[in-house]
Amino acid sequence: MKKITGVMVYYYFVCKRKLWFFINDMTMEHSSDLVNMGKIIDETSYSREKKNILIDETINIDFLKDWKVIHEVKKSRKIEEASKWQIKYYMWVLKHKGVAIEKGILDYPLLRKRENVFLEEEDEKQIEEILEDIQRIVNLKLPPDKVNKAVCKKCAYYELCYI
Numbered sequence: 001m002k003k004i005t006g007v008m009v010y011y012y013f014v015c016k017r018k019l020w021f022f023i024n025d026m027t028m029e030h031s032s033d034l035v036n037m038g039k040i041i042d043e044t045s046y047s048r049e050k051k052n053i054l055i056d057e058t059i060n061i062d063f064l065k066d067w068k069v070i071h072e073v074k075k076s077r078k079i080e081e082a083s084k085w086q087i088k089y090y091m092w093v094l095k096h097k098g099v100a101i102e103k104g105i106l107d108y109p110l111l112r113k114r115e116n117v118f119l120e121e122e123d124e125k126q127i128e129e130i131l132e133d134i135q136r137i138v139n140l141k142l143p144p145d146k147v148n149k150a151v152c153k154k155c156a157y158y159e160l161c162y163i
């Protein structure tokens with residue numbers, strides 16, 4: 001059983017092929033300007049808060065306030081669905097460790113916006129199904145199909161998929 005990280009849940013919603021590349025250590029993200037930009041936002045926007053808390057080598061939380069509110073910092077709202085599930089997954093993991101998180105907040109410092117996210121009862125069932133499906137993808141011998149979406153143009157694996 002592979003440990004499922006928050007990034008894996010995020011990629012599950014962005015593109016399952018991207019998730020497969022990531023799982024198989026085909027990490028090209030370091031060369032992506034977008035990822036670098038994400039790191040810069042991370043380093044500059046919330047310097048006074050406690051951040052990057054790694055729990056169980058599984059989830060890496062951007063920051064956690066009083067063990068009650070989780071923050072996840074994103075640069076754009078383009079793949080908001082993926083961001084929501086990533087933060088719901090963090091809440092789910094912490095709940096299973098006995099830490100009751102009140103809510104998650106998606107922070108978009110470049111847009112000066114934030115959004116509250118809650119872990120609803122029906123989300124918990126869906127997270128279990130998502131984790132099962134991620135395990136299925138972990139075991140695939142070949143990557144899933146390309147998604148041919150706008151997101152591909154900014155994906156670090158673009159060349160691998162289309163050139």
Ligand code: SF4
Nearest residue numbers: 015146147152155161
């Ligand atoms: S380029 Fe598109 S299809 Fe290929 S991994 Fe990235 S998002 Fe998925």
